Amino acid sequence: MKELIDKAKELLKEKKVETVIGYREIRGCVVPAYVDSPCDADCLIFDKRCVYNLANYLKWFKNKNVALVLKGCDAKSINVWLQEFQIKRENIFIIGVECYGVMNEKSADAGLSDKCGHCEAHVPNIYDAVIKHQGDKKESVQGEPFKDIQEFEKLPHDERWDFWKKQFEKCIKCYACREICPMCYCKECIVERNIPQWIMSSPSVKGNFEWNMVRAFHLAGRCVECGECERACPVNIPLMKLNKKLIKEMKELFDYSAGQKEDVKSAIDDFYPEKDIKIDDKMIR
Amino acid sequence: MKIGVFVCHCGTNISAVIDVQKVVNDLAKMPGVFAMDYKFMCSDPGQNMIISEIKQKKLDAVIVAACSPCLHELTFRNTLIRGGLNPYMLEIANIREQDSWVHTDRDKATEKAVRLAKMAVAKAKRNQPLFPQEVSVEKSCLVIGGGIAGIQAAIDISSAGYQTVIVEKEPSIGGKMAMFDKTFPTLDCSACILTPKMVQASQSKKVKIYTYSEVEEIGGYVGNFNARIRVKARSVNMEKCTGCGICWQKCPVKVNSEFEQNLGPRKAVYVPFAQAVPNVPVIDCVNCTYYRSKRQNPESKGLCRICEKFCPAGAIEFDQKDKIIEEKFGAVIVATGFSAFDHKVYGEYGAGRYKDVVTALQFERLLNSSGPTQGKILRPSDSKEARTIVFVQCVGSRDESKGVPYCSRVCCMYTAKQALLLKEHIPDANAYVFYIDIRAAGKNYEEFIERVQDEYGVLYLRGRVSKIYRTGDGALLVRGADTLSGTQVEISADMVVLATGLVSNPETVKLGQMIGIPYDKNRFFTESHPKLAPAETQTAGVFICGACQFPKDIPDSVAQAGAAASKVLGLFSQEHLMLEPVLACVNQKICNGCFHCRAVCPYNAIDEEILKDKSVVARVIESKCHGCGNCISACPVSAVDLKGYTNEQILEQLQSLR
Ligand SMILES: Cc1cc2nc3c(=O)[nH]c(=O)nc-3n(C[C@H](O)[C@H](O)[C@H](O)COP(=O)(O)OP(=O)(O)OC[C@H]3O[C@@H](n4cnc5c(N)ncnc54)[C@H](O)[C@@H]3O)c2cc1C
Ligand code: SF4
Ligand code: SF4
Numbered sequence: 001m002k003e004l005i006d007k008a009k010e011l012l013k014e015k016k017v018e019t020v021i022g023y024r025e026i027r028g029c030v031v032p033a034y035v036d037s038p039c040d041a042d043c044l045i046f047d048k049r050c051v052y053n054l055a056n057y058l059k060w061f062k063n064k065n066v067a068l069v070l071k072g073c074d075a076k077s078i079n080v081w082l083q084e085f086q087i088k089r090e091n092i093f094i095i096g097v098e099c100y101g102v103m104n105e106k107s108a109d110a111g112l113s114d115k116c117g118h119c120e121a122h123v124p125n126i127y128d129a130v131i132k133h134q135g136d137k138k139e140s141v142q143g144e145p146f147k148d149i150q151e152f153e154k155l156p157h158d159e160r161w162d163f164w165k166k167q168f169e170k171c172i173k174c175y176a177c178r179e180i181c182p183m184c185y186c187k188e189c190i191v192e193r194n195i196p197q198w199i200m201s202s203p204s205v206k207g208n209f210e211w212n213m214v215r216a217f218h219l220a221g222r223c224v225e226c227g228e229c230e231r232a233c234p235v236n237i238p239l240m241k242l243n244k245k246l247i248k249e250m251k252e253l254f255d256y257s258a259g260q261k262e263d264v265k266s267a268i269d270d271f272y273p274e275k276d277i278k279i280d281d282k283m284i285r
Numbered sequence: 286m287k288i289g290v291f292v293c294h295c296g297t298n299i300s301a302v303i304d305v306q307k308v309v310n311d312l313a314k315m316p317g318v319f320a321m322d323y324k325f326m327c328s329d330p331g332q333n334m335i336i337s338e339i340k341q342k343k344l345d346a347v348i349v350a351a352c353s354p355c356l357h358e359l360t361f362r363n364t365l366i367r368g369g370l371n372p373y374m375l376e377i378a379n380i381r382e383q384d385s386w387v388h389t390d391r392d393k394a395t396e397k398a399v400r401l402a403k404m405a406v407a408k409a410k411r412n413q414p415l416f417p418q419e420v421s422v423e424k425s426c427l428v429i430g431g432g433i434a435g436i437q438a439a440i441d442i443s444s445a446g447y448q449t450v451i452v453e454k455e456p457s458i459g460g461k462m463a464m465f466d467k468t469f470p471t472l473d474c475s476a477c478i479l480t481p482k483m484v485q486a487s488q489s490k491k492v493k494i495y496t497y498s499e500v501e502e503i504g505g506y507v508g509n510f511n512a513r514i515r516v517k518a519r520s521v522n523m524e525k526c527t528g529c530g531i532c533w534q535k536c537p538v539k540v541n542s543e544f545e546q547n548l549g550p551r552k553a554v555y556v557p558f559a560q561a562v563p564n565v566p567v568i569d570c571v572n573c574t575y576y577r578s579k580r581q582n583p584e585s586k587g588l589c590r591i592c593e594k595f596c597p598a599g600a601i602e603f604d605q606k607d608k609i610i611e612e613k614f615g616a617v618i619v620a621t622g623f624s625a626f627d628h629k630v631y632g633e634y635g636a637g638r639y640k641d642v643v644t645a646l647q648f649e650r651l652l653n654s655s656g657p658t659q660g661k662i663l664r665p666s667d668s669k670e671a672r673t674i675v676f677v678q679c680v681g682s683r684d685e686s687k688g689v690p691y692c693s694r695v696c697c698m699y700t701a702k703q704a705l706l707l708k709e710h711i712p713d714a715n716a717y718v719f720y721i722d723i724r725a726a727g728k729n730y731e732e733f734i735e736r737v738q739d740e741y742g743v744l745y746l747r748g749r750v751s752k753i754y755r756t757g758d759g760a761l762l763v764r765g766a767d768t769l770s771g772t773q774v775e776i777s778a779d780m781v782v783l784a785t786g787l788v789s790n791p792e793t794v795k796l797g798q799m800i801g802i803p804y805d806k807n808r809f810f811t812e813s814h815p816k817l818a819p820a821e822t823q824t825a826g827v828f829i830c831g832a833c834q835f836p837k838d839i840p841d842s843v844a845q846a847g848a849a850a851s852k853v854l855g856l857f858s859q860e861h862l863m864l865e866p867v868l869a870c871v872n873q874k875i876c877n878g879c880f881h882c883r884a885v886c887p888y889n890a891i892d893e894e895i896l897k898d899k900s901v902v903a904r905v906i907e908s909k910c911h912g913c914g915n916c917i918s919a920c921p922v923s924a925v926d927l928k929g930y931t932n933e934q935i936l937e938q939l940q941s942l943r
Binding site for chain 1: 874875876877878879880881884885899900901919921922923932933936937
C-alpha cells in the first residue's frame with residue numbers, strides 16, 4: 001500500500017498528473033477515489049475488494065493528464081482505447097497493480113470473482129509503474145476457458161432461445177451495463193437515436209433483445225472481460241455469457257483477443273479476406 | 286411531396302409475368318402518389334410522357350419501375366433534368382432482372398413488383414437533391430514503369446501534346462524487352478524495334494523520364510493526383526556526363542550484372558546495357574570501394590575514387606543526395622510489368638543448384654550478341670558450347686501446388702523462339718521441348734510453332750520432367766515422361782532451359798495499396814471490367830497496361846498501352862470533371878473519433894478534423910470518396926451516412942414491407 005501511496009504522491013507533487021484515480025474505503029465499502037492533491041493520497045488502497053474497472057472513469061478525463069490504478073484485466077481496456085484513438089498515451093500514467101483475483105461481490109461465500117478463474121493477466125500488459133503483490137500468489141484455475149460456453153452451445157436451439165428470452169424479459173433498460181462499460185463511450189448511443197430509430201426504446205421483450213444483442217455485438221473484438229456489466233446489472237442477467245461467446249468466436253475465427261497490445265489494429269480495422277476468412281462447417285451450418 | 290410512379294412493360298419482358306395494371310392501381314392508392322404504365326418507358330415517347338407528367342402534376346420525385354439501374358439509371362436521370370427536377374430525385378424499382386425474369390408465378394411476381402415499387406416510394410420520400418462537384422483537370426500524366434508498355438503509353442500521350450512523366454526504378458528504361466535477342470513470331474531484333482521507342486520518348490519535349498526513381502506516395506483523385514517521387518542519388522551528374530564510358534572501364538570492382546541475369550559481370554559504376562536511356566551510369570553504393578570505405582570510417586577521405594579521377598567531364602559526385610520531387614498529375618498509368626518465377630522451389634529441377642539449368646531470361650542473354658557470351662551458346666559451368674539443350678515448359682505456370690494456377694501465356698511462344706534461335710546459332714544442335722499443351726493463339730503464332738517443329742526439327746515431347754540429375758561427366762540427365770508414346774525418356778543434355786512463368790512484381794501489393802487499386806489473388810492488378818474496361822481500374826483516373834495486369838506478350842502490352850493512353854486523352858480533353866455526389870458524410874455531432882471508418886476506407890478518403898471542444902472527429906474528403914459505403918458499416922454509432930442512401934432511407938424501405 002505504501003508503494004502505491006508514495007507513487008501517487010510523487011506524481012501529484014511533481015505535477016505529472018492532475019488527478020490520480022484509485023480505490024479508497026468508506027464505511028467498510030471500497031469505492032473509486034479521485035485524488036487531486038498529495039496530502040489526500042493516503043486514503044488509497046488496493047486489495048481484493050477493488051473490483052471496479054477504473055478505466056471507465058477516463059470517459060470524463062479524455063484530454064487531461066491522469067493516473068489510474070489498474071489491474072491486468074482493466075488495463076486491457078486502455079489498449080482498446082488507444083487503438084480507437086480515444087486517448088493519448090502520454091496523457092495517462094498507468095499504475096499497474098499485480099493482482100491474483102478480486103472477490104465475488106454477488107455471492108455470499110465471498111470466493112473469487114468468476115472472471116478471475118482463467119486470468120492470464122496478473123500483471124498488466126501496459127503500465128508505467130507496477131505495484132507488486134504482497135502475500136501468496138494463487139494461480140488461476142487451469143483448463144478450458146470457454147468450457148461453460150461450449151456446454152451452452154450444445155443445448156438445443158429452443159432451449160437456448162428460451163434461456164435468453166427469460167433473461168432479457170428481466171431487463172429494465174436501465175443501461176447500467178452501458179454506463180459501467182469502459183468500451184461504451186459513444187457520445188450518442190445507438191439506442192438513443194430516433195432518426196432513424198434502430199432499437200425500440202420501451203422495455204418490451206423485442207426491444208430488450210435488440211438492445212442486448214446490439215450491446216454485445218458492439219463489443220465483439222473489444223470486450224476485455226473486466227466483467228463490470230454483469231456486476232452492475234441490477235436484475236442479474238448473465239451478460240458475460242454473451243460477451244464470452246463473442247470472445248470465443250473472435251479467438252477461433254480471427255485469432256484475435258481484445259486489448260493485448262496498444263500498437264495492433266483493432267479487429268474490425270484489420271480484416272483481409274485472404275487472411276481472415278476461414279470457412280468451416282460450423283459457419284455454413 | 287408528390288411522387289410519380291412509371292411502370293414499364295418492357296415489351297413483354299415484364300408484362301408477361303407481372304400484372305402491370307395491378308401494380309399501377311395498387312401504387313396509385315398510396316397517398317401523394319400518381320402512377321401510370323407504358324410499353325417502353327426508355328423510348329422517346331416514354332421519356333416525354335414522364336417529362337410532361339412531372340410538369341403537369343408538379344411531381345417532386347419519380348419512380349421508374351423497370352429494368353436494372355445498371356442499364357437506364359443514367360437515361361432516366363437525364364429525363365428528370367429535362368423535366369426540371371434534380372436527377373437524384375429518381376428511384377428505380379428493378380422489376381425485370383429481380384422479378385419478371387426470375388419468377389413464373391404471376392400473382393406472387395405482381396405482389397413482389399408492388400412491394401419493390403412501394404419500397405422505392407418510401408426511399409424517394411426522403412430523397413434530397415444532390416449536386417455533383419466540379420473539379421479541374423491537371424493535364425499531365427504519370428506513368429509508373431518504363432518497360433515497353435509504359436514507354437508506348439508515354440509516347441502516345443505526349444504525341445497528343447500532353448506532358449508525361451515516366452518513373453522507372455532501374456537506371457534505364459526498356460524493361461524486359463531490352464534483354465531479348467529476337468522477338469516471336471517475326472523474329473525482329475528486339476533492340477532494333479525497342480531502342481527507337483526509347484529514344485523517341487527521351488527526346489520528346491513532352492516526356493520527362495526519371496530513372497533510378499520510385500513513386501513514394503500518391504494522393505489526390507482523378508484530375509488532381511499529387512505524387513512524391515524519390516530520384517535516387519546516382520552519384521553521377523546527369524547534365525555533365527557525356528556517356529563516354531571511361532569510368533566503367535577504369536572501375537576496378539566487378540560484380541554480377543543483374544541485367545545479364547548473373548551470367549556476366551558489371552562494374553560498380555555501370556550502365557545496365559549499351560543502349561541504355563539515359564546513357565548515364567550509376568554508382569552502386571553497396572559494392573563501390575569508396576562508399577564501402579566511407580561506411581567503415583566516415584572520417585576518412587575514402588578509398589579508390591578512380592572514376593572521379595578519370596572522368597573527363599567531372600561528372601562524378603559522391604556527395605549526391607536523393608532528390609524528392611512533388612508533382613501534380615491528372616491521370617496515372619501503372620505499367621510495372623512482371624517478375625520471373627523463382628524456380629528454386631522445384632527441387633526436382635535442382636532447386637537452383639545446377640549452374641547449367643538456366644532460366645529463359647538467362648538463355649535470352651546467352652542468345653543475345655551483346656550478351657555475356659556475345660551470342661555464343663556456352664554453358665555457364667565450363668563455357669563449353671551447348672549442343673544438346675532440353676527446354677522445360679510450364680515451370681511456375683499452371684501449377685496449383687506452387688501457387689501459380691494460371692497459364693503465363695508467352696512461355697510456349699518464347700520457348701519455340703529460343704529453340705529456333707538455338708538451331709540458327711548451331712544448326713546441328715539437338716533441341717527437345719517438354720510441354721503440357723502448346724498454346725499459340727495469336728496472329729501467325731501457330732504457324733511459327735509448326736515451323737519450329739517441321740523446318741527446324743525441334744523435338745516436342747508431351748509430358749512433365751520428373752527429375753534432373755548431374756552425371757559424373759558434368760552432363761545433365763533429364764528424366765521425363767512422353768505421354769504420347771507412353772514411355773519414359775531420358776536425355777543427356779548439356780544445358781536445360783526452364784521456361785519460368787511470369788509472376789507479379791513483388792511491389793504490386795504495396796503499390797496497389799498506395800494508389801488505391803485492387804489486385805487479384807495472383808497479385809496482378811485488376812481491371813475495372815474484364816471485357817469492357819480492360820485498361821481502366823476501379824479508381825477513376827488510374828489506368829493499367831502491360832504485364833502488371835496479367836502475363837502478356839509485347840503486341841498485347843503495346844495495344845493495352847494505347848488503350849490506356851486513349852482513356853487518359855479522353856480525360857484530358859475535358860476542362861472540368863463532374864464527380865458523383867453519392868458520397869459519405871459524417872455527422873460530427875455524434876462522431877466518436879474512433880476512426881474505424883478511416884481504417885476501412887479503401888480510398889484514404891477520411892481525414893481528422895478538430896472541433897471547437899478539441900475533440901477529434903472524422904471528415905470525408907469528398908473528392909476522394911467513392912461512396913463505397915465501407916465506413917458506414919464500420920461506424921459503431923452510425924455517424925456516417927451515404928448521401929442518397931441514408932440509413933434512414935434504408936430503414937424506411939424495410940419498414941414499408943411490413
Ligand atoms: C524469357 C521471355 C521471353 C519473352 N519473349 C517475348 C517475345 O519474343 N515476344 C513477345 O511479344 N513477348 C515476349 N515476352 C513477353 C514480354 O517480356 C512482355 O510482354 C513485356 O516485357 C511486357 O512489358 P511491360 O512493359 O508490361 O513489362 P516489363 O518489361 O516488365 O517492364 C516493366 C518496367 O517497370 C519497371 N518497374 C517495375 N516496378 C516499378 C516501380 N514500382 N516503380 C517504377 N518502375 C517500376 C521495371 O523496372 C520495368 O522496367 C517474353 C517474356 C519472357 C519472360
Ligand atoms: S464511402 Fe466511406 S469508406 Fe467508401 S470511399 Fe467514401 S469515405 Fe471511404
Ligand atoms: S467510425 Fe464513426 S464514430 Fe468512428 S470516427 Fe468514423 S464516423 Fe466517427
